[in-house]
Amino acid sequence: xxxxRDPALLRSVMDEHxxxxxxxxxxxxxxxxxxxxxxxxxxxAEDSLDHLFILVKGKVKIYRVLxxxxxxxxxxxxxxxxxxxxxMLGDLKxxxxxxxxxxxxxxxxxxxxxxxTAGEDPAFLRFIIKHLARKLNTNSSVASLNILYPVExxxxxxxxxxxxxxxxxxxxxxxxxxxxxxxxxLLGTSxxxxxxxxxxxxxxxxxxxxxxxxxxxxIAGLQRLASGTLYx
Amino acid sequence: xxxxRDPALLRSVMDEHxxxxxxxxxxxxxxxxxxxxxxxxxxxAEDSLDHLFILVKGKVKIYRVLxxxxxxxxxxxxxxxxxxxxxMLGDLKxxxxxxxxxxxxxxxxxxxxxxxTAGEDPAFLRFIIKHLARKLNTNSSVASLNILYPVExxxxxxxxxxxxxxxxxxxxxxxxxxxxxxxxxLLGTSxxxxxxxxxxxxxxxxxxxxxxxxxxxxIAGLQRLASGTLYx
DNA sequence: TTTTGCTTGGGACATATGTCCTTTTGCTCC
DNA sequence: GGAGCAAAAGGACATATGTCCCAAGCAAAA
Numbered sequence: 001x002x003x004x005r006d007p008a009l010l011r012s013v014m015d016e017h018x019x020x021x022x023x024x025x026x027x028x029x030x031x032x033x034x035x036x037x038x039x040x041x042x043x044x045a046e047d048s049l050d051h052l053f054i055l056v057k058g059k060v061k062i063y064r065v066l067x068x069x070x071x072x073x074x075x076x077x078x079x080x081x082x083x084x085x086x087x088m089l090g091d092l093k094x095x096x097x098x099x100x101x102x103x104x105x106x107x108x109x110x111x112x113x114x115x116x117t118a119g120e121d122p123a124f125l126r127f128i129i130k131h132l133a134r135k136l137n138t139n140s141s142v143a144s145l146n147i148l149y150p151v152e153x154x155x156x157x158x159x160x161x162x163x164x165x166x167x168x169x170x171x172x173x174x175x176x177x178x179x180x181x182x183x184x185x186l187l188g189t190s191x192x193x194x195x196x197x198x199x200x201x202x203x204x205x206x207x208x209x210x211x212x213x214x215x216x217x218x219i220a221g222l223q224r225l226a227s228g229t230l231y232x
Numbered sequence: 233x234x235x236x237r238d239p240a241l242l243r244s245v246m247d248e249h250x251x252x253x254x255x256x257x258x259x260x261x262x263x264x265x266x267x268x269x270x271x272x273x274x275x276x277a278e279d280s281l282d283h284l285f286i287l288v289k290g291k292v293k294i295y296r297v298l299x300x301x302x303x304x305x306x307x308x309x310x311x312x313x314x315x316x317x318x319x320m321l322g323d324l325k326x327x328x329x330x331x332x333x334x335x336x337x338x339x340x341x342x343x344x345x346x347x348x349t350a351g352e353d354p355a356f357l358r359f360i361i362k363h364l365a366r367k368l369n370t371n372s373s374v375a376s377l378n379i380l381y382p383v384e385x386x387x388x389x390x391x392x393x394x395x396x397x398x399x400x401x402x403x404x405x406x407x408x409x410x411x412x413x414x415x416x417x418l419l420g421t422s423x424x425x426x427x428x429x430x431x432x433x434x435x436x437x438x439x440x441x442x443x444x445x446x447x448x449x450x451i452a453g454l455q456r457l458a459s460g461t462l463y464x
Numbered sequence: 465t466t467t468t469g470c471t472t473g474g475g476a477c478a479t480a481t482g483t484c485c486t487t488t489t490g491c492t493c494c
Numbered sequence: 495g496g497a498g499c500a501a502a503a504g505g506a507c508a509t510a511t512g513t514c515c516c517a518a519g520c521a522a523a524a
Contacts, residue, residue, distance in 0.1 A: 064376050067459055072376050089358070090365025095373065125357035126321070132364040133322025136371060141327065143375035144296050144304050147420035150510060180472075188379035193511050195473065209473095227299055382480060412502070425481050427503060441503095 001040065004033040004105075013056045013105065017080055024121040030113035034106045042083055042098040042106075049094060051108040052118075053083040058104025063185075064096045073185040075138075076101070082131050088114055089128065151189045152197050156225035158187065159207070163216045233272065236265040236337075245288045245337065249312055256353040262345035268332040274315055276329040283340040284350075285315040290336025295417070296328045305417040307370070308333070314363050320346055321360065383421045384429050388457035390419065391439070395448045 004010075010033050014020045020028075034053070036042060043049055045065060056079050065071045074096060077083075086092050088111060109118055118124045145154060184194040198214070201207045206222055208215045216222065236242075242265050246252045252260075266285070268274060275281055277297060288311050297303045306328060309315075318324050320343060341350055350356045377386060416426040430446070433439045438454055440447045448454065 064372070066376065066380055068380070070380050072380055074372065074376070085361075086365040086369050089361045090369065091362070092365060092369050095369065119358060120354045122352045122354055122357060125354060125361065126351060128361055129317075129321045129357060129364065130323070132361065132368060133318040133324060136364060136368045137318055137322065137324050137327065139368060139371055139375065140296070140306065143371065143378065144298065144306070146375065146379050148298055148302050148304055152510090179470095190512055191472090192474085192513080196511085199474080384480090422482055423502090424483075424504080428481085431504080 001042075002035045004035055006033060009033060010107070013107070017056060019107075022127065023118070023124045027109075027118045027121045027124045030109055030117050031107050032109075034108045036100040036104050036106070038100060038102050040100045042100060043087075043094050044097040045093075045095055047094045049084045049087045050111050051106075052085060052088045052111075052114055053106040053108050055079050055081050055083060056105050056107055059101040060104060061099045061101050062096050063099075071097075071185070072188055073182060075142075075186075080131075082128065082135075085128060085132055085135075146188055151187060151193055152200070153226060154187050155183075155194065155197050155201075156206075156222045158183065159214075159216055160219065160222050160226050163219055163222075233274075234267045236267055238265065241265060242339070245339070249288060251286075251339075254359070255350070255356045259341075259350045259353045259356045262341055262349050263339050264341075266338045266340045268336050268338070270332060270334050272332045274330040274332060274338075275319075275326050277325075277327055279326045281316045281319050281326060282343050283338075284317060284320045284343075284346055285338040285340050287311050287313050287315060288337050288339055291333040292336060293331045293333050294328050295331075303329075303417070304420055305414060307374075307418075312363075314360065314367075317360060317364060317367075378420055383419060383425055384432070385458060386419050387415075387426065387429050387433075388438075388454045390415065391446075391448055392451065392454050392458050395451055395454075 010031065011020070013033070014028075014031075034051070036058075042053065042060060055077060058079075060077050060081075060083065061073065062075055062077060063071050063073045083098050083106070084094075087094050145157065149157075180194060180198075181191050184191040187194065198207070198209060201222075202209055204221070206216075206218045206225075208217050242263065243252070245265070246260075246263075266283070268290075274285065274292060287309060290311075292309050292313075292315065293305065294307055294309060295303050295305045315330050315338070316326075319326050377389065381389075412426060412430075413423050416423040419426065430439070430441060433454075434441055436453070438448075438450045438457075440449050
């Protein structure tokens with residue numbers, strides 16, 4: 001992690017995401033820029049965090065490692081998502097590992113500043129609340145989807161989500177994974193089983209597979225399979 | 233739903249939960265008391281909510297109905313939990329059904345008052361944030377637990393949680409269920425399968441079953457099975 | 465080029481879990 | 495006490511998913 005002291009860059013980043021003027025002046029004053037390199041960890045379980053981060057550039061991968069050593073990929077996050085909100089604002093321990101996928105840029109607010117300044121700024125607090133609410137919403141949708149539907153349905157739903165790129169481009173990005181093993185983790189299944197489902201979809205003419213890449217052929221058919229359970 | 237105009241009762245309820253003086257005066261002024269009868273719905277999917285509710289007495293059951301007609305019990309909530317936070321504060325649609333288990337009492341804040349008054353009160357907003365963060369935390373723990381461990385482990389974890397009543401009584405209550413069918417739903421499995429696991433636990437001497445009731449005999453053994461995955 | 469290693473693709477088998485049905489048990493109401 | 499009912503207990507079978515392997519393709523390193 002490197003602190004970037006470049007007011008002009010901070011300004012332009014805030015403009016880009018329409019954050020300028022959105023919070024109180026005092027809150028803006030305590031914001032700083034931080035950069036993480038590819039593969040660098042923003043936090044991992046049991047860490048104690050000193051900053052609340054707002055991702056403004058790049059992409060992070062959030063996963064959880066469980067006592068039995070297994071891990072589950074929770075999601076990918078793209079700009080304007082919060083890291084450390086639960087920990088800093090809810091007095092909770094870190095449970096998830098957050099890793100920078102490429103190089104990424106964050107606006108950070110130190111713990112002390114959060115308590116003194118931002119914690120008294122209603123606009124900032126409402127911003128946090130809105131993000132928390134959306135996170136919770138996504139999270140519980142995915143959770144119930146995971147437990148009530150077979151991998152077949154979830155994978156169809158996943159494909160529809162990353163393919164239909166008209167609206168909601170953001171949420172889609174949040175779930176995008178490259179390698180098949182990662183998709184398997186995201187869906188909470190084994191690579192082997194995902195593979196079976198892929199083979200089945202190919203047999204049904206829903207998708208096509210060529211040396212590793214997948215091509216959606218029948219989005220309507222996939223939608224039928226997902227039957228209204230879209231990741232959302 | 234009935235509005236209860238009884239300032240004295242409101243006062244005593246707020247005292248009981250140490251809410252008095254915690255928020256700004258204006259915020260306190262827009263709080264009202266509401267009562268729901270046994271089995272009454274606080275909200276259900278696609279409803280539009282007009283209030284943010286804080287449960288102060290009773291117990292509510294939160295579940296989600298999915299497009300395929302299946303439903304999953306998400307959790308039971310006990311006093312001082314929020315209903316409608318995601319919807320009112322995150323501009324989201326209602327996705328979960330919330331049902332009053334017995335008779336229950338809420339402090340409610342109307343949508344308009346929320347925007348005008350409470351939404352400008354940092355103390356109130358921090359209260360909301362803290363609750364959202366905890367909800368999210370519980371939710372994602374349970375979600376990964378559900379997907380990565382077999383029912384056997386989850387049920388052991390559940391039993392440990394509701395049995396170890398020393399510390400954390402609140403969180404435990406949140407997950408307590410009476411009938412076995414309800415436990416099955418909570419664990420996201422079928423009653424049949426839960427039954428199998430129970431039979432297995434009995435055979436291993438971990439629990440005892442007598443006309444419907446279960447008695448924990450070997451909490452240490454259950455803890456070993458749960459292996460650090462406690463619902464938390 | 466060979467080697468090494470990661471990713472893909474898939475066979476064989478074991479296990480976890482779901483669905484459907486029947487039987488039993490304990491209760492309440494007549 | 496018997497009828498009727500809801501919850502509980504469990505048998506039989508089907509399906510979903512995991513684990514363990516092995517083999518092939520491709521790309522970077524040696």
